[in-house]
Amino acid sequence: MIEQLTVTGFAVARDVTLAPGPGLNVITGETGAGKSIIVDALDFLFGGRHGRGVVADGAESARVRASVSTGNDVLTVERTVRLSGRTAGRIGDDSAPAERLRELGARVIDIHGQSEQLTLLRPAVQLAVLDAFGGLRDQRDALAARVRDLRALLREIEAIGADSRERERLLDQLRFEVDEIAQAGLVPGEDDALRREQRRLASIERLLAASATALEALDAPAIAEAVAALEEIAESDPDATALAAEGVTLEQAAADLGRSLRAYRETLEDDPERREAIDARLDLIARLRRKYGESVEAILQYESSARERLGAMETAGSSLEELRERAAAHAVSAGEAAASLSLARREAAGRLVAEVATELARLEMPGASLAAGFACEDAPDGLAVTLPDYEVVA
Incomplete structure (x- = not known):
């Protein structure tokens, strides 16, 4: 979900900010008012091809920025194109190429044309919808795990059987x-911790100034004067004793806060060497992320997988024939699971077609209908299944 969209210098949208609310949001306007510019800006933000022609007259660049909710997280996504034609994208604090922006966009937005629903044209999305309707996700995930195991065995066979x-x-x-x-000695979560420390070091002057202001206010005589006045009130009015006690508590709390704040201020020290070290460490992590995974955890997982593969190749503990037998057994098992899933999908498609037909009749749309087609295509590395080459469920 897009929580906020800001478009600057993009065609006729000089400075536009939208904050969609929950539910349906409608943008209306006369022809040429710029409604389609919002769609173009979203397409550009999520990796679409738009050159310097979208930069508004008199502007040096066009920029689109959005706050995107992805479940429990809110990401800041930004993309800019300059008059030179050079584009730059970011997701959070990280640079993001167009491909990564397109991957994110496929998860968070969908563009409906006047006569088509673009996402539903993708077979992968069609299968995902059908699996969700039929409650087949667990069955699909189990098959995917079997296929991954089979491919790992085939890679191992290929590696061992390759020439020296x-x-x-x-x-x-x-x-x-x-x-x-x-x-690199990576530690899970260290990149987030380093970014927090980086932001803290970058704000040292502001933090020192704010601490000094707070201490000056806490050390001012106003608190002591207020406490003394409250004690004087309590001496003259016994019913106000509680006020005097609260004044003493306030004075003690201010003193405790002052001590804590002074201790915190002692930790604030500009350390250019530490800042350089953090920058270098984050650059190293960024390079490893580009090569091995999108996060520190993914990089470490890749290392574990690479170690296992390296160990298998170095020790060659399993003979080539044993691996081939295991792969053949995995292929048979995976083929049976694939056939079972395909049959379950066809049964679910029949139910889906029937339910959609009921809804279409209720909507008085006699000319509309839904049919599901299943095709089996031969592939050199495919699984062996016994299913019709083509079947329509209508």
């Missing part, structure tokens, strides 16, 4: 990757 020169090349590559990640 190719095998040595793969071993060298795996050793380099494992060593590179190991030498």
Whole structure:
């Protein structure tokens, strides 16, 4: 969900901010008012191809920025194109190429044309909708796990069966990757901690100034004067004793806060060397992320997988024939699971077609209908299944 969209210098949208509310939001206007510019800006933000022609007259660049909710997180996404034609994208604090922006966009937005629903034209999305309707996600995930295991075995067979020169090349590559990640000494979550520290060090002057202002207010005689006045009131009016006690508590709390604030201020020290070290560390993590995964956790997972593969290749503990037998058994098991899932999908498609037909009749749309077609295509590395080449559920 897009929580806020800001468009600056983009065609006729010089400075537009939208904050969609929950539910349906409608943008109306005369022809040429710029409604389609909002759609173009969203397309550009999420990796669409738009050159310098979208930069408004007199502007140096066009910028689109959005706050995007992805479940429990809110991401800031931004993309800019300059008069030179150069574009730059960011997701949060990280640079993001167009492909990564398109991947995010596929998860958070969908564009409906006047006569088509673009996402539903993708077979992968059609299958996902059908699996969700039929309650087949667990069955699909189980099949995916079997296929991953089969492919891992096939890769191992290919690696062991490769000629010695190719095998040595793969071993060298795996050793380099494992060593590179190991030498980095990554710790899960450290990139987030480093960014927090980076922001703190960048704000040292402001933090020191704010601390000084707070201490000056806490050390001012006004609090002591107020406490003394309250004690004088209590001496003259016994019913106001509670006020005097609260004044003493306030004075003690201010003193405690002052001590805590002074201790905090002692930790505030501009450290250019530490800032450089943090920048260098974040650059290293960014380089590893580009090569091995989108997060520190993904990089470490890649290292673990690479170590396992390296160990398998170095020890060659399983013979090639044993691996082939295991792969054949996995292929049979996966083929049976794939056939079972396909049959379940066809049964679910029949129910979906029937329910949609009921809804269409209720909406008095006699000319509309839904049919589901299933096709089996031969592939060299596909699973062996016994199913019709083509079947329509209508």
